[in-house]
Amino acid sequence: AQKITQTQPGMFVQEKEAVTLDCTYDTSDQSYGLFWYKQPSSGEMIFLIYQGSYDEQNATEGRYSLNFQKARKSANLVISASQLGDSAMYFCAMRADGYGNKLVFGAGTILRVKS
Amino acid sequence: NAGVTQTPKFRILKIGQSMTLQCAQDMNHNYMYWYRQDPGMGLKLIYYSVGAGITDKGEVPNGYNVSRSTTEDFPLRLELAAPSQTSVYFCASSYYTRTGQNYGYTFGSGTRLTVV
Numbered sequence: 001a002q003k004i005t006q007t008q009p010g011m012f013v014q015e016k017e018a019v020t021l022d023c024t025y026d027t028s029d030q031s032y033g034l035f036w037y038k039q040p041s042s043g044e045m046i047f048l049i050y051q052g053s054y055d056e057q058n059a060t061e062g063r064y065s066l067n068f069q070k071a072r073k074s075a076n077l078v079i080s081a082s083q084l085g086d087s088a089m090y091f092c093a094m095r096a097d098g099y100g101n102k103l104v105f106g107a108g109t110i111l112r113v114k115s
Numbered sequence: 116n117a118g119v120t121q122t123p124k125f126r127i128l129k130i131g132q133s134m135t136l137q138c139a140q141d142m143n144h145n146y147m148y149w150y151r152q153d154p155g156m157g158l159k160l161i162y163y164s165v166g167a168g169i170t171d172k173g174e175v176p177n178g179y180n181v182s183r184s185t186t187e188d189f190p191l192r193l194e195l196a197a198p199s200q201t202s203v204y205f206c207a208s209s210y211y212t213r214t215g216q217n218y219g220y221t222f223g224s225g226t227r228l229t230v231v
Contacts, residue, residue: 045207050219102160105159
């Protein structure tokens, strides 16, 4: 069974600084995908970034990058130049490639950006 | 495109009542999912469907039922509501080709359900 672990219940970061949100995963599959979602206080799930298990390059999307270390089974999210609007809950999720291609979510990390 | 539409956005139920949470998508996605999110927690999979007429249980299916008579709609039925079903419910959809190509997941805006 797949499992996602986010060990940081809450994080603070100063505006304009970079922050890393940790995510480790457990799977015996060779083919899988890793996602990060942002959930602001309004509640919607906003897709941020995706990394496939066979992708050799770390994914980047604007200020977001995913530090993918396959041997360590980690997929940390790096947010550069934090903004006040980045304050939200962040979820790491894994898609197990197989029947249903279900997403498994971690418990999340609350990020607060200080001015 | 409307994407994934969930109705209602909010609902208060009394213990023992039943209701259906509606989910509709207009993207011709073949895969659809229902998740619940308890306060301060991640999302847990209730049921999913890989196509019309096919549904399967997820991690936490007890107390729920689903149907998928069309590609567009995937309603979630709560029978005999219990306080433990107080949660935010998210519907999601995705498209997978026969060769396994995927184009991501689209989430609805959620239904906040309180059972009292």
